[in-house]
Amino acid sequence: MATTANKNRSILSGLVDSAGGVTETPKAAEPTTAPARPPERLSTRLSGLSRVAAGDVKEKTLHLVDPARCRMWSRHNRRYDLLSEASCADLLEGLRSQGEQEFAAIVRAVTDNADYDYEVICGARRHWSVSFLRTVEHRPIKFLVEVRDLDDEAAFRLSDVENRARDDISDYERALDYRAAVEDYYGGVARRMAERMEVNEGWLSRFLELAKLPPGVVEAFGDIRELRENHARLIKPLLADEVTRPKLMAAAKVLVAEQAERAKAGESVLDAAKVIDRLRASAATKTTAAAPKRAGPRVISSAEGARLFSVAPKGPKRAVIELSLDAKASNADFHEAFAAALADMRPGR
Secondary structure (H helix, E strand, O other): OHHHHHHHHHHHHHHHHHHOOOOOOOHHHOOOOOOOOOOHHHHHHHHHHHHHHHOOOOOOOEEEEOHHHEEEOOOOOOOHHHOOOOOOHHHHHHHHHHOOOOOOEEEEEOOOOOOOOEEEEEOHHHHHHHHHHHHOOOOOOOEEEEEOOOOHHHHHHHHHHHHOOOOOOOHHHHHHHHHHHHHHHOOOOHHHHHHHHOOOHHHHHHHHHHOOOOHHHHHOOOOHHHOOHHHHHHHHHHHHEOOHHHHHHHHHHHHHHHHHHHHHOOOOOOOHHHHHHHHHHHHOOOOHHHHHHOOOOEEEEOOOOOEEEEEEEOOOOOEEEEEOOOOOOOHHHHHHHHHHHHHHHOOOO
16 A cells, blocks of 8 residues: 555655756756646646645546436435425525536445345435426436445435434434334343433433324324424323323323314314323313322333333332233333332422
8 A cells, every 4th residue: 555655655756856946956957937837727636636645635526317217216215105295395595496406416326136236325305306396397417326345234324414413304203213223233231222322311312202102192293293202202101101091092092183174174283292282281170189099000111112111009108019020111201200200299399
């Protein structure tokens, strides 16, 4: 490698010398006029080549391809079917004005399907926008891509880094991606996944919990893009309680029907804050007077319905907790459910 670099520098030195104005002339033969300078374009090119040879610049090969020859990676963290002219308006405007794509999408080669040459790891919106302009507006524009050799785990991390700070990808889309990834690549261990992603484990756990919400609750929001990770935190204790869970699920069912009617009428979905308020209000019918009616143990379950533990009263100031150690739930599920149950049994403390 060193020999190649030295050879490149030698070649570049010769090129620059031959262009004039670089090699020193002995004083005895010093010309009376300044040496000719290389043309500006050649000088710029030689400077760029020198930086490449020195390792200061990394060159990439980009390709202009037909977007129809590219498919979305099955694990892409963006819902392609939710993309539209509205959600891609900024990209469409830029492509129309510039006539080309400014930033390349990241793809990898496809070998299992003759209909495609590449699959898109990062750049779903760019792919959708270029495809729209080609098929709908018949513009002669191609899809700019950078081809990389990536395994699935590396592709996941690259896709996540590019989209993590974007507002146009919803918390719920990200949560589903994380939940699948923790099982597929990290053996179900959130800590290991957090280390590889270089993120806080608590932050990651909140998204993993969001992905566990029952489908009926998710559908109550009308649009998954309205569902945020803090919403899951607000209603999770209610889903873990055997008394409030049925009430919340019943309220969610009513909301699903209402959201469908609004969509049918061409109206926008209910604001997420209103959905949360109605779900929480459905559980507020539980009163203090109803508590003494619980003759048997109170069963506490996870948001997915797994039994975590039961709480049996033992006199006015005592309670016995029986843990279900074989429950299909994380320790975090137990911690949060216990905190909610304790707050219920010791209100105001």
